Amino acid sequence: xxxxxxxxxxxxxxxxxxxxxDKDLEIWNRLTVNFWLPEKVxxxxxxxxxxxxxxEEQRLTIRVFTGLTLxxxxxxxxxxxxxxxxxxxxxxxxxxxxxxxxxxxxxxSYSSIFSTLCSTPEVDEAFRWSEENAQLQQKSRxxxxxxxxxxxxxxxxxxxxxLESFLFYSGFYLPMxxxxxxxxxxxxxxxxxxxxxxxxxxxxxxxxxxxxLERLTESERQEIKDFAFALLFDLYEIxxxxxxxxxxxxxxxxxxxxxxxxxxxxxxxxxxFEALFPDDVCKVNPAIMAAxxxxxxENHDFFSxxxxxxxxxxxxxxxxxxxxx
Amino acid sequence: xxxxxxxxxxxxxxxxxxxKLGLTAQRIPLDPTAPMPAPTAPFVLICPTxxxxxxxxxxxxQIIRFLNIAENRGRMRGVIASGNRNFGATxxxxxxxISAKCRVPVLYRFELAGTETDLTRVRQGLDRFWxxxxxxxx
Numbered sequence: 288x289x290x291x292x293x294x295x296x297x298x299x300x301x302x303x304x305x306x307x308x309d310k311d312l313e314i315w316n317r318l319t320v321n322f323w324l325p326e327k328v329x330x331x332x333x334x335x336x337x338x339x340x341x342x343e344e345q346r347l348t349i350r351v352f353t354g355l356t357l358x359x360x361x362x363x364x365x366x367x368x369x370x371x372x373x374x375x376x377x378x379x380x381x382x383x384x385x386x387x388x389x390x391x392x393x394x395x396s397y398s399s400i401f402s403t404l405c406s407t408p409e410v411d412e413a414f415r416w417s418e419e420n421a422q423l424q425q426k427s428r429x430x431x432x433x434x435x436x437x438x439x440x441x442x443x444x445x446x447x448x449x450l451e452s453f454l455f456y457s458g459f460y461l462p463m464x465x466x467x468x469x470x471x472x473x474x475x476x477x478x479x480x481x482x483x484x485x486x487x488x489x490x491x492x493x494x495x496x497x498x499x500l501e502r503l504t505e506s507e508r509q510e511i512k513d514f515a516f517a518l519l520f521d522l523y524e525i526x527x528x529x530x531x532x533x534x535x536x537x538x539x540x541x542x543x544x545x546x547x548x549x550x551x552x553x554x555x556x557x558x559x560f561e562a563l564f565p566d567d568v569c570k571v572n573p574a575i576m577a578a579x580x581x582x583x584x585e586n587h588d589f590f591s592x593x594x595x596x597x598x599x600x601x602x603x604x605x606x607x608x609x610x611x612x
Numbered sequence: 613x614x615x616x617x618x619x620x621x622x623x624x625x626x627x628x629x630x631x632k633l634g635l636t637a638q639r640i641p642l643d644p645t646a647p648m649p650a651p652t653a654p655f656v657l658i659c660p661t662x663x664x665x666x667x668x669x670x671x672x673x674q675i676i677r678f679l680n681i682a683e684n685r686g687r688m689r690g691v692i693a694s695g696n697r698n699f700g701a702t703x704x705x706x707x708x709x710i711s712a713k714c715r716v717p718v719l720y721r722f723e724l725a726g727t728e729t730d731l732t733r734v735r736q737g738l739d740r741f742w743x744x745x746x747x748x749x750x
Contacts (some may be wrong), residue, residue: 310622313662320664479700483665487699494623553696556724559624566729582701589690589719592735609676610713612685 301377308498314491318385321483325396328477330403336470339405346413347533348461348471349405353417354529355458356397360452361427362488363390365434366447371490373440379495386488393481399483400474409570422529426454426522433518441503444496445515445558449522452489452554453547455482457530460543460575467574475578493557500559515558519551546571613742614689615655620676626660626694628725634733640678648678654689654745656719656738661695661706670706679714687743692718692734697723 306312337345367387374380401410417423433446459482466475500508526547534540548564549571555563616637620626625698630637637658638649663670679685691714693707704721711718722730 316669317662317664320666320668482698483700486696490623490696497624498622552727553724556625559628562727568729569727576697580697580700580703588707588721589717589741590733591720609673609680611680612682 298379301381303378306378307376308378310491311376311382314487315378315382317383317487318382318389319483321480322389322485324392325399325477325481328469328480330400330473330477333404333471333473336472340465343536345405345432346409347537348465349401349409349413349582350416350420350532351458351461352397352400353410353413354420354423355455356394357417357423357427358454359390359394359397359463361430362447362450363387363394365431366390366450368446369434369443370440373443375498376497382491386491389484389488393484396477396481400477404474414442420529420532420535422525422532426525426529429518429521429525430454439511440498441511442514442560444492444499445518448489448493448496448557449519449554451485451492452557453519453551454522454526456546456550457526457533457543460534460539460546463575463578464539466578467572479579489554489557493559496561512560515555515560516563519563520556523547542572542575545569546575550571550604613739614638614745615651615653616658616738617649617651617655617678617688619672619678620660621662621672625725629694629722629730630658632726632731634715635735635738638668640674640725642674644677645673648681648684650681651684651687654687656690656692657688658692659691659694659706659710661669661674661699661702661704663695663699663702663705664685665699665702667705667709670709672706675706675710675748679710685714688714688716690741692720692722694722694724694726725749 304314340348367383367390371380371383371387374383430446430450432443436442459478462471462475462478465471500511503511527544530543530547531540534543545568549569552562552564552569555561616630616635617640618626618630618637619640620630621642627639638651638655640649641647642663657675659671659675661670662672679688691707691710693704693710694708695702695704697703707718707721710716719741720730720734721744722734726734
């Protein structure tokens with residue numbers, strides 16, 4: 288019998304002054320500047336707002352957050368570490384270690400919300416629910432199966448981008464909905480920090496996917512693309528049922544589904560693919576869009592109609608030394 | 613009709629948007645040593661946003677290099693900015709920075725590689741925009 292323990296190769300010390308891929312440095316910088324912890328958000332200011340939600344609304348919110356916690360847990364413990372094994376550059380490995388840690392911060396954050404707003408039995412009940420909920424378990428299984436099939440690094444990246452850029456959004460919808468009604472606005476601030484991070488993660492993993500895809504033959508590329516769309520269909524089926532289960536009682540299901548379609552298309556764009564859902568089923572409620580990016584539409588753009596399209600004295604930091612005119 | 617100049621990093625979202633738009637466009641190179649395009653007629657700039665959480669670094673260095681050339685800046689009539697709404701208040705803020713620095717209007721904002729609706733609006737918007745530009749004095 289052959290000795291099963293292989294001697295580990297000693298890695299080369301990482302040199303950040305010799306980059307093989309500038310994107311690694313760009314994303315490292317972006318992620319480290321964006322670093323945050325839940326303690327930064329004054330969640331206790333939401334205690335009164337929380338008490339104004341009905342019992343049903345509270346239960347839904349806690350359940351949604353346990354579902355999000357599960358996805359973050361998977362990405363922290365399995366997703367990002369498994370992508371590290373496929374890293375092409377040492378810097379990519381370092382960026383993925385940052386992603387893994389931030390996923391742990393995200394998972395931690397939901398517990399901060401719970402300990403601030405909810406009672407222990409309510410939270411325990413919701414965690415039990417997340418372990419028994421068929422759709423949550425099914426989507427986790429589909430993603431984990433890809434992470435565990437060591438054979439294909441690109442399939443792992445597809446699964447990872449779908450988790451980061453699509454699966455979270457059935458959950459993210461709810462705090463954006465509350466925020467649009469001036470409820471749980473501090474909690475929404477914290478969720479927006481998570482949303483911002485997930486956007487960078489999906490973009491970066493999608494970028495690395497595109498670099499890997501370039502090395503394949505046309506028929507191999509087509510095979511991966513077919514796999515990606517098939518996985519998205521399977522995940523979408525599960526997400527539809529999950530959405531109905533959670534949001535039917537509030538009458539929000541159709542609204543949430545538009546948000547899912549919109550985000551599914553963005554996940555595909557991160558992978559470099561064309562959109563799947565036509566624009567007429569991606570009409571996200573404007574209140575949700577505004578909750579997602581507050582202030583972003585203060586300056587109307589020129590083609591879209593009225594309003595000043597010039598920006599006057601808006602405080603956006605720029606590196607003035609670079610603009611020498 | 614005026615021209616288009618764009619920048620796209622290797623993630624390729626803006627490049628895909630411009631390709632689908634189907635209009636002639638000059639690309640600002642990724643490589644800082646490659647020659648810059650030198651448009652000879654009025655143009656609109658299409659640019660992605662690379663901001664951190666505070667809005668810093670929104671405009672890519674290569675775009676800044678391009679705009680530091682006075683002739684280029686002088687021919688720019690407007691900016692179309694892309695980004696991702698997930699970045700909240702800094703969504704597509706490269707357009708705002710360029711608008712404030714160069715005194716040109718932000719014509720439109722879109723996400724990632726854009727949707728069919730974005731493509732239609734930009735095609736029609738540019739068409740109308742250049743007609744008004746060329747009917748009044750340029």
